[in-house]
Amino acid sequence: MTSDQTMSVSVVALPDTGVATMFGVLDVLNSFGIMGIGDPDAAPPFHAQIVGTEAGPLMGVSGVPVPVARSVADIDRTDIVIVPSIVLGPAGWKRGRYPEIVEWATRMHDQGALLCSACSGIFLLAETGLFDDRDVTVHYDYASHLQAAHPAVRIHPERALLVAGIRDELITSGASTTWHDLVLYLTGRFAGASVAQETARMFALQWHQDGLAPYMVFEGRSDHGDAVVADAQDWLRTHFSVATPVEQMVVRSGLAERTFKRRFTDATGVSPLVYAQRIRIEEAKRRLERTEDSVEAIGWHIGYEDPAFFRRLFKRVTGLSPAAYRKRYRVPLITAAG
Incomplete structure (x- = not known):
């Protein structure tokens, strides 16, 4: 109009x-x-x-x-x-x-x-x-x-x-x-x-x-007051790349699998699987921005052995492929003379 x-x-x-x-x-x-x-x-x-x-x-x-x-x-x-x-x-x-x-x-x-x-x-x-x-x-x-x-x-x-x-x-x-x-x-x-x-x-x-x-940077809700879920979140921040993070969080919690997943979702607003995926994608974003590592190497580093799956997940979360994300958001190299 x-x-x-x-x-x-x-x-x-x-x-x-x-x-x-x-x-x-x-x-x-x-x-x-x-x-x-x-x-x-x-x-x-x-x-x-x-x-x-x-x-x-x-x-x-x-x-x-x-x-x-x-x-x-x-x-x-x-x-x-x-x-x-x-x-x-x-x-x-x-x-x-x-x-x-x-x-x-x-x-x-x-x-x-x-x-x-x-x-x-x-x-x-x-x-x-x-x-x-x-x-x-x-x-x-x-x-x-x-x-x-x-x-x-x-x-x-x-x-x-x-x-x-x-x-x-x-x-x-x-x-x-x-x-x-x-x-x-x-x-x-x-x-x-x-x-x-x-x-x-x-x-x-x-x-x-x-x-x-x-x-958008995923940080995860932390004001829920559930100590068991908070412990799982703390553990995941440094162990996100393990092969089966959700299963290991369940074991760590000492709860039945169904109970843990319900409590985690109620506390954070997302399922343990989605939470782990978002933590992994945040790490991938940082590496795409700041390193020369290949997309395959970054996917492997955060826990995905299948590069095709990693690419699909990354695009689903961010709206961009890993290569397109790197091209747009890579931190430029700044050189100084002398």
């Missing part, structure tokens, strides 16, 4: 907003006509401005002053609301701190606006209740915090971008630089695919087409 009119975009600034995401979104959406993107004779697709509880300078969480153009109290209508990344403290998200923003965003949605979040901006937008029973994404490190704060939303941290709602009006992007996916989606939707591609080329923006699973 494209529009011949300029869309009004309100980018919400809060005291705990991450300014890098906010200014990135603002710069790209306001670039049309300035950077020579799209039809020079057409109206720009977007006019984005920073809004907040009050107009005037706002000190961002990183110590950078943010110029808030307008108070939401003075905005009766907007086409798109974007809440950029919010920096969470150690205690997570505390609800109810910005009721005027929540009420305004709800009112804008009722009038037809799209509600968009970049990364952790969903914490605020979810307070509208509009995302309950909807699929959303967020930074994978914030997923458990979001679930605690908003248990009714369905969280998919492995996804880079999710579009929900009857009108496709509830849009969430995931970790950090997936704001690229958000602005490219909006550009494609309202200015056309060719303009979105031109924008991506101009700014070197990337679609995270493989999702975010390759970035």
